[in-house]
Amino acid sequence: MKVYWHGTRGRRGGETASRFRRRRDGYTLRDVMSDAVRGLSGRPGRLVLTVVAVMLGIGSLVATLGFAQTGANQIQARFDAVAATQLSVAPAEDPMDPGRLLAVMPWDAADRMERLNGVVAAGLVARVEAVQTVTAVPVNDPMALPGRAPDVMAVSPGFLETVEGQVDQGVFINTFHESGAQRVAVLGPGAAETLGITRVDNQPAIFINGVSFTVIGIASGAIRHQEVLDAVMVPLPTARQWLGLATAGELQVKIEVGAGSLVAQQAPQILDPGGGEGFSVVAPPPVSRMREQLTGDVDSLFLILGLVALGIGTLVIGVVMSLSVLERRGEVGLRRALGATRRQIALQFVAECVVVGLLGGLIGAAAGVFGVLGISVAKAWTPVLDVRLVGLAAVAGVMVGVLAGLAPALRASRLEPATALQEGT
Amino acid sequence: MTATDMAQAPPRATSPNRPLIELTDVSKLFAGPPQVLALNDVSLSIAAGDYVSVMGPSGSGKSTLLNVLGLMDRPTVGQYTLDGIATGALNERDRSRLRGTAFGFVFQAFHLLARRTVWENVALGMAYSGLPRAGRAERVDEALAKVDLTHRAWAKPSTLSGGERQRVAIARAIAAGPTLLLADEPTGNLDEATSSGILEVFDALHREGLTLLVVTHDPKVAARAARRITMRDGRIEGVTAA
Numbered sequence: 001m002k003v004y005w006h007g008t009r010g011r012r013g014g015e016t017a018s019r020f021r022r023r024r025d026g027y028t029l030r031d032v033m034s035d036a037v038r039g040l041s042g043r044p045g046r047l048v049l050t051v052v053a054v055m056l057g058i059g060s061l062v063a064t065l066g067f068a069q070t071g072a073n074q075i076q077a078r079f080d081a082v083a084a085t086q087l088s089v090a091p092a093e094d095p096m097d098p099g100r101l102l103a104v105m106p107w108d109a110a111d112r113m114e115r116l117n118g119v120v121a122a123g124l125v126a127r128v129e130a131v132q133t134v135t136a137v138p139v140n141d142p143m144a145l146p147g148r149a150p151d152v153m154a155v156s157p158g159f160l161e162t163v164e165g166q167v168d169q170g171v172f173i174n175t176f177h178e179s180g181a182q183r184v185a186v187l188g189p190g191a192a193e194t195l196g197i198t199r200v201d202n203q204p205a206i207f208i209n210g211v212s213f214t215v216i217g218i219a220s221g222a223i224r225h226q227e228v229l230d231a232v233m234v235p236l237p238t239a240r241q242w243l244g245l246a247t248a249g250e251l252q253v254k255i256e257v258g259a260g261s262l263v264a265q266q267a268p269q270i271l272d273p274g275g276g277e278g279f280s281v282v283a284p285p286p287v288s289r290m291r292e293q294l295t296g297d298v299d300s301l302f303l304i305l306g307l308v309a310l311g312i313g314t315l316v317i318g319v320v321m322s323l324s325v326l327e328r329r330g331e332v333g334l335r336r337a338l339g340a341t342r343r344q345i346a347l348q349f350v351a352e353c354v355v356v357g358l359l360g361g362l363i364g365a366a367a368g369v370f371g372v373l374g375i376s377v378a379k380a381w382t383p384v385l386d387v388r389l390v391g392l393a394a395v396a397g398v399m400v401g402v403l404a405g406l407a408p409a410l411r412a413s414r415l416e417p418a419t420a421l422q423e424g425t
Numbered sequence: 426m427t428a429t430d431m432a433q434a435p436p437r438a439t440s441p442n443r444p445l446i447e448l449t450d451v452s453k454l455f456a457g458p459p460q461v462l463a464l465n466d467v468s469l470s471i472a473a474g475d476y477v478s479v480m481g482p483s484g485s486g487k488s489t490l491l492n493v494l495g496l497m498d499r500p501t502v503g504q505y506t507l508d509g510i511a512t513g514a515l516n517e518r519d520r521s522r523l524r525g526t527a528f529g530f531v532f533q534a535f536h537l538l539a540r541r542t543v544w545e546n547v548a549l550g551m552a553y554s555g556l557p558r559a560g561r562a563e564r565v566d567e568a569l570a571k572v573d574l575t576h577r578a579w580a581k582p583s584t585l586s587g588g589e590r591q592r593v594a595i596a597r598a599i600a601a602g603p604t605l606l607l608a609d610e611p612t613g614n615l616d617e618a619t620s621s622g623i624l625e626v627f628d629a630l631h632r633e634g635l636t637l638l639v640v641t642h643d644p645k646v647a648a649r650a651a652r653r654i655t656m657r658d659g660r661i662e663g664v665t666a667a
Contacts, residue, residue: 026551026552026553026554026555026556026557026558027552027553028552028558030558031552038540038541038545041540042538042539042540042541043540330534330536331538333536334536334538334549335549335550335553336497336521337495337497337524337530338524338525338530338549338550338553338554338597339521339522339524339525339526339550339553339554339555340521340525340553341517341518341521341522342517342518342521343518344553416497416498417497418492418497418498421497421532421536424536
């Protein structure tokens with residue numbers, strides 16, 4: 001049953017109806033927001049302080065999430081390039097008789113592998129064991145200090161690409177050099193320094209076991225099989241004919257991202273149609289698992305940092321609003337005297353915190369986005385940002401405001417009007 | 426008679442002597458420490474259209490009486506009936522809303538919001554009194570006109586004199602159309618000439634039918650009222666009619 005009160009101005013001495021009718025609650029959302037905005041704008045310094053606190057928290061969160069996604073993308077790109085795109089195949093050792101191989105790598109293994117889908121390049125590499133001397137002069141100088149001669153490795157033309165290497169001078173070994181078992185060599189930078197060869201345009205020669213080889217190139221940059229950087233590389237057929245190479249060694253394969261498991265499955269079959277069990281394949285783990293592990297670790301750490309920053313922002317708002325309630329006791333008492341209910345008083349202070357949180361959230365989101373963009377441009381990264389972050393940031397700001405404002409608002413609503421007026425004088 | 430009974434009863438003309446306010450054996454004890462019996466067995470009735478002053482020395486209980494009458498405090502014992510509504514039966518929310526509807530307050534310290542304009546200060550209580558948004562602006566303008574401050578509507582309180590600030594407070598108190606105006610030491614911070622101006626405003630409002638209760642320690646202020654109550658140590662010492 002509604003209770004009605006209505007106040008009318010009576011005329012002294014006359015008859016008058018005097019009935020207090022309860023009017024509808026006139027404190028609308030518009031009044032709440034108007035009071036909140038006016039209450040905040042009256043203290044611009046404090047408004048800036050609290051907005052900055054939320055902005056730092058939300059901005060940190062947006063930036064850290066953005067950096068997490070961008071950074072993981074960068075790390076992932078590099079990781080993919082090196083680890084997730086390499087596969088190697090080698091004859092397996094007999095577990096019962098170590099040293100005895102269970103299969104023979106075919107000399108055309110690289111050609112066979114390059115026919116598979118997902119294979120970008122393939123190359124054979126075998127260490128030439130029967131090398132005794134590698135020199136840049138035809139005779140040994142008895143006065144020269146003894147040093148370690150560089151290793152000699154027999155490689156196929158596709159090998160350099162599989163190890164992400166490049167030719168700095170001259171050319172790499174190709175099919176022409178293989179076809180005639182030509183006595184040519186490509187030096188890694190370490191081998192070139194050891195042998196004192198700095199240029200190849202004058203067709204310098206080196207002597208392996210006293211046999212002359214023409215240096216046609218100097219290579220570098222190998223990310224895998226870095227031992228080639230200190231080695232002398234010769235064509236496989238040349239090593240078979242002139243240096244006693246007996247086996248084709250192991251196969252290095254460069255694959256497309258995500259093709260690891262398929263190529264690993266097909267490689268033994270293509271090398272040995274009879275079964276392929278005699279080959280061991282080292283394949284990269286599934287990319288999705290690597291990506292999840294990597295990005296999961298990065299995201300968790302950055303998320304914790306962002307949440308800590310946001311928590312600090314919430315605390316700052318709560319403290320500032322609590323101080324504000326203490327300072328505004330007189331105003332609370334006045335409003336209560338004017339007819340404000342406890343709920344309306346609490347609503348007013350929560351609304352102020354919500355406005356602060358919303359402002360801080362939006363500005364923080366913008367700052368975080370610009371931060372990620374700016375750093376990405378400076379580092380030549382590709383920025384990765386989820387557009388939903390902006391909306392979520394605004395929601396987070398509002399929630400921070402509500403959370404921070406609850407306690408001070410309740411405290412304000414419990415002030416007795418008479419006491420508050422007296423204390424606020 | 427409870428508020429619910431009031432709602433069910435048909436409108437009726439009231440006797441000119443029907444009390445608007447009726448206090449019966451009201452006492453108010455503040456627990457402290459120290460314990461203070463601010464009101465001690467006070468019985469009082471005020472009719473619609475009355476102009477009552479309550480005078481007494483500091484600590485006589487006059488401000489506590491005003492707070493009880495204005496529903497800002499509850500009696501410890503006794504009954505307080507406001508136009509037949511048993512206020513003791515009301516919950517906190519209904520007390521607040523009745524206070525916003527029935528009463529206007531004027532305080533010694535003015536209690537204006539420093540960072541709002543005169544106009545915004547006068548409009549402050551409108552929403553709490555339950556008035557719809559349409560029409561609020563006209564009421565504010567009307568109230569400012571009654572206290573002759575229309576020309577200062579957009580000034581900040583810090584630029585006003587003491588008398589002007591109190592008139593703003595009066596405009597705020599009457600803007601929502603209350604039945605009673607409760608003033609606690611309204612001239613306490615003003616000089617004699619300014620105080621006289623405020624009292625003239627009260628006289629004008631009373632002539633228009635507003636019921637007034639003024640708490641004061643100043644005999645000259647108290648003398649303006651038609652009925653003068655004196656208090657001491659929480660008790661009504663005497664009542665004098667003009």
